[in-house]
Amino acid sequence: MADDVLILIPARMAATRLPGKPLLDIAGEPMIVHVLRRAQAAQLGPVVVATDNEAIAACVEKAGGRAVMTRADHASGSDRIFEALGIVDPKAQAKIVINMQGDLPTLPAADLKAALGPLSDPAVDIATIAAEIKKPEERTNPNVVKIVGSAVAPGRLQALYFTRATAPSGDGPLYHHIGLYAYRRSALARFVALPPSPLEKREKLEQLRALEAGMRIDVSIVDSVPLGVDTPEELEIARAILKSGR
Numbered sequence: 001m002a003d004d005v006l007i008l009i010p011a012r013m014a015a016t017r018l019p020g021k022p023l024l025d026i027a028g029e030p031m032i033v034h035v036l037r038r039a040q041a042a043q044l045g046p047v048v049v050a051t052d053n054e055a056i057a058a059c060v061e062k063a064g065g066r067a068v069m070t071r072a073d074h075a076s077g078s079d080r081i082f083e084a085l086g087i088v089d090p091k092a093q094a095k096i097v098i099n100m101q102g103d104l105p106t107l108p109a110a111d112l113k114a115a116l117g118p119l120s121d122p123a124v125d126i127a128t129i130a131a132e133i134k135k136p137e138e139r140t141n142p143n144v145v146k147i148v149g150s151a152v153a154p155g156r157l158q159a160l161y162f163t164r165a166t167a168p169s170g171d172g173p174l175y176h177h178i179g180l181y182a183y184r185r186s187a188l189a190r191f192v193a194l195p196p197s198p199l200e201k202r203e204k205l206e207q208l209r210a211l212e213a214g215m216r217i218d219v220s221i222v223d224s225v226p227l228g229v230d231t232p233e234e235l236e237i238a239r240a241i242l243k244s245g246r
Helices: 031-041 054-062 077-088 109-114 185-193 198-203 207-212 232-243
Strands: 005-011 047-051 066-069 096-100 126-132 146-153 156-163 175-184 217-222
Touching: 005 031, 005 077, 031 047, 031 054, 031 096, 031 109, 047 054, 047 077, 054 066, 066 077, 077 096, 077 185, 096 185, 109 175, 109 217, 126 207, 146 217, 156 207, 175 185, 175 217, 185 207, 198 207, 207 217
Parallel strands: 005 047, 005 096, 047 066, 126 217
Antiparallel strands: 096 175, 126 175, 146 156, 146 175, 156 217
């Protein structure tokens, strides 16, 4: 594991569609513990859960992980992990900070590693991952965020735009954005200091704030989309997947 990489997992109880979801049981363990284990399996650096809830913190610590308490009034996970970063790493040893959502219990460790790849290019501020859309219905689903980007290397795009619309038009693949980000520490500090941007507010996509400010986001293409658990139906799918050992 590297001393300059830190994985932070924001977790809160107040999800509107699935209240209390970090602690919901999946195959015998709370969801947040499954996410913690996936992050640890990548062996990229220390893993810390950032939360405003003592029950989540206790759950993580019982599982052998580390949690830090953050304020309850953060507007986004990015703001929460930035506060946690100052608590966990006040001497600024970590140069790369990975924001891993706390509702991705099936994310492969290899995909977490893939998010770091674009940061080997000093011109890149933020890196993320995406997978080619295979299901026709996802092409028009506004809940599936698409990346419009230019190929800069095999398996890598420079992001030009993120949208809930079907884009780009015409023949060719569409890419499903997976909400996991690897930030240079300086880029995260700059990002959270920016006000919400017009396109961010219009599309309800936080990453557009970075693009509108001229920051560069590159994307590693991975093979599949992990299950994000936001609804009771998705929770049951996650239980079936992890019960089967996948």
